[in-house]
Structures are given as C-alpha cells and as structure tokens.
Amino acid sequence: MRAHHRSRLLAATAAVCALSVALAGCSGTTKKDSKDDAKEKAQNAKADPDAPLKKGLKIAFLPKQINNPYFTVVDKAGIKGIKEFGGKGKEVGPSDPKASSQVSYINTLTQQRQNAILLAANDPNAVCGPLKQAMKQDVKVVSFDSDAGKDCRHVFVNQAGSDRLARQMVQDLSRQIDDKGEIAILSATQNATNQNTWIKIMKDELKKPRYKDVKLVKTAYGDDDDQKSFQETQGLLKAYPKLKGIISPTTVGGAAAARYVSGSKYKGKVVLGGLGTPNQMRKFVKDGTVKEFLLWDAQHLGYLAAYAGAALASGQITGKQGETFKAGKLGKYKVGKDGEVVLGPPTVFTKKNIDKYDF
Structure with missing residues (x-):
C-alpha cells in the first residue's frame, strides 16, 4: 500500500507540473517577474x-x-x-x-x-x-x-557624485580639527539611500592613514526633523564630552546642530560640517559657529x-x-x-x- 500510495503521489505531481509548464515551467524554472516589464x-x-x-x-x-x-x-x-x-x-x-x-x-x-x-x-x-x-x-x-x-x-x-561629496565632507571637517579627535555623524533617516551611501563612503575614507587619529564614535539619526536633530546634537555632545566635530550629511541636521551649538558652551570648540542651505546657515557662518559647509545649487x-x-x-x-x-x-x-x-x-x-x- 505504501508503494502504491507513493506511485499515485508521483503521478499527481507530474500531472500538475505538465499543466503548469506553460505558465511557469516545472522544477528548476523561474517565472519571469512581471514587475520588471516596465x-x-x-x-x-x-x-x-x-x-x-x-x-x-x-x-x-x-x-x-x-x-x-x-x-x-x-x-x-x-x-x-x-x-x-x-x-x-x-x-x-x-x-x-x-x-x-x-x-x-x-x-x-x-x-x-x-x-x-x-x-x-x-x-x-x-x-x-x-x-x-x-x-x-x-x-x-x-x-x-x-x-x-x-x-x-x-x-x-x-546632486553631486556620491564618492566625491562624501569624501569631501570628511576631508573638510578633519582638516578643521587637525586630523585628530572624536567625531560623530548626524544623519537623517536610517533608510535614506543617499545618507547611507554617503556614510558608507565616509567610513571608507576614514580608513586612510591620514585619519589614524580621528575616531568616529557615533552615527545618530535626526529623521530630517529639526527638533529631533537638535536633541540628537545635544545628546551627542553630552555623551561624548571630547567630541571635536559633527558631520551632518543633511541640511535639516546641519541647521539644527548649528542652532544648538551657537547657543551653547561648545561654540568655537566643536567643528560642524556637512551640508546646508545658504539661507539656513548664513547667520551661523557669520557668527562663527560654522566655518564652512557644502551643498550643490x-x-x-x-x-x-x-x-x-x-x-x-x-x-x-x-x-x-x-x-x-x-x-x-x-x-x-x-x-x-x-x-x-x-x-x-x-x-x-x-x-x-x-x-x-x-x-
């Protein structure tokens, strides 16, 4: 009975496979994903x-x-x-x-x-x-x-070649801290393609001998929200009292970090770099909170x-x-x-x- 049952099962499987071959083929054949038609x-x-x-x-x-x-x-x-x-x-x-x-x-x-x-x-x-x-x-x-x-x-x-932009953000900030000290990244959301691409390249740049005395201690996420980015900046500076610089590869984070530092004891002591818009960053550049930042038009x-x-x-x-x-x-x-x-x-x-x- 067991052998008879097995033979019936094999026959049924073969029949199903024969009926479906026109649609997707049998074992070992993959149906074309229609999502890629466009x-x-x-x-x-x-x-x-x-x-x-x-x-x-x-x-x-x-x-x-x-x-x-x-x-x-x-x-x-x-x-x-x-x-x-x-x-x-x-x-x-x-x-x-x-x-x-x-x-x-x-x-x-x-x-x-x-x-x-x-x-x-x-x-x-x-x-x-x-x-x-x-x-x-x-x-x-x-x-x-x-x-x-x-x-x-x-x-x-x-907006700009990802490799060049990410490496320049690191280079510019590191130069301002004399290639020495703890730094952090204040990003936008954890799933943002551009942020993650840039951060990956930044970490690769930091592997170079020039940055042997530069240590990335934390990547924080402000979710492109002004208040959360402000609070994350505050949290970074409290958690890492020796922090020398913060790179913000997001204009929201850059402006929020500058707003916090400009009214704190860290002004003139912590270097801020990364991205920003001229209109958001103008007052922070003019009051000395930020020396330079990057962006495209x-x-x-x-x-x-x-x-x-x-x-x-x-x-x-x-x-x-x-x-x-x-x-x-x-x-x-x-x-x-x-x-x-x-x-x-x-x-x-x-x-x-x-x-x-x-x-």
Whole structure:
C-alpha cells in the first residue's frame, strides 16, 4: 500500500507540473517577474534626441517631506522649469519622512496619469513596488537627491557624485580639527539611500592613514526633523564630552546642530560640517559657529530633474547610458551608468561667498 500510495503521489505531481509548464515551467524554472516589464520596456525603447519636448506635460514633484526648506527650494525651481517648456508642475507629499509615507502619493499620481513623477525616496524598499506599477502605466519616474533604486526608476538625478561629496565632507571637517579627535555623524533617516551611501563612503575614507587619529564614535539619526536633530546634537555632545566635530550629511541636521551649538558652551570648540542651505546657515557662518559647509545649487537640482522628466516623457531619452538631453539654461547632460545624471561638483560655502546665494 505504501508503494502504491507513493506511485499515485508521483503521478499527481507530474500531472500538475505538465499543466503548469506553460505558465511557469516545472522544477528548476523561474517565472519571469512581471514587475520588471516596465524597466525592460524602457531599456528596449529607442531614444530620439531630436524629438521636441511635448507640450502640456503633467509632472509632479514628490519630496521626502513638503515642510523641508531644502525641498521647497528644489521643487519650486523645478516647477518654474516645467512652466518654461509649457508643462504643468506641482508638488505633493507627506509632512513626515517616514519609510512608507510616500506610497499613497505615488499611487494617486499614477491614477492621475501624470506623465512623470520626480521623487526623492525616503525608503527605496517601500517605494519600489508602487513606482514599478507607475512605470507599467507608462509614467516616467525620475528619482533625485535620494535614489529609489536603479530598477525602480528610469533616471536618477544625483546632486553631486556620491564618492566625491562624501569624501569631501570628511576631508573638510578633519582638516578643521587637525586630523585628530572624536567625531560623530548626524544623519537623517536610517533608510535614506543617499545618507547611507554617503556614510558608507565616509567610513571608507576614514580608513586612510591620514585619519589614524580621528575616531568616529557615533552615527545618530535626526529623521530630517529639526527638533529631533537638535536633541540628537545635544545628546551627542553630552555623551561624548571630547567630541571635536559633527558631520551632518543633511541640511535639516546641519541647521539644527548649528542652532544648538551657537547657543551653547561648545561654540568655537566643536567643528560642524556637512551640508546646508545658504539661507539656513548664513547667520551661523557669520557668527562663527560654522566655518564652512557644502551643498550643490538646490535650484539647479530641481530644474535639472524637471527637464530629465520631460526628456523621458517626450522620448528624447529612455535612461540608457550615453543618451543626452538639453536641460534648458543648464545645457546638455549625459546619462551615465545605471541611469545616473550628475548635476555637478558641490560648492563650498564660507563667510566670503555665502551672500552671493539666496536659497
């Protein structure tokens, strides 16, 4: 009976396998993941660099959070660029940068048949699925500032080369503390793609012989929230009384750290570096709390992202390496490896040049 039962089981399994082979194959064969159809379609499409930008394009900016001063600057400049080529631009988004907070907005924008969604990803794991669904509906996806992942968008507009930017943040801060002492990193959210990429490169930079006397004691997360970043700065300085410097690879964290240090006994003793916007950091530079910080032109970032979205929606580019498009007044840009478009080198802001910028 046992052998008879075994033979019946094998026969049944074979029958099921035969019936399903047309769909997915039998043991050892993997069914094609339909989620990647949109990306494959884009990769197989042919770009027409001479195609004119379409009129009336609907393009939406989806920042990490809408009450973040940095993203307000980026998105406003981008929407202004959209108007230049006769499109309709808007900004929508959550009031907090939580991992899944952007998902409902992606779904709504897809239902609205936007021609392009321009997104700074809070968490690539959370937004990837919805973005793939948008791409299947022929919505072009551009990630900027913080990447959604190469399979979850057509193009990534990077504000500056990640390697150069991260290493420069370490180099500039270390120089100011004479390459000696304890330092900390005050980041944004734990899942932010750009933050994690930069932090990984920073740690690699710190392995070099130059930094043998520099010790990274802590990476704290202010969640791109001003008050939490302020409190995290306070906590770092209390927990590490010998702390010599703090790198904030986030404009919210940079401004909050400067605000705390400027009114404390640590002013002039603890070096602050990393990223910031001129308008947020101007008073801290002028009162000596911060000597220098980095950033790219945030207005140009939004403007470039807008034109990248329009170029995709108009068929000028598909996201393949080597393709080129013109970004209005910024001129011609080339799509690099994995669909990356780099805005350009960062700017170092100091007391000498900060008043030349207004954003």
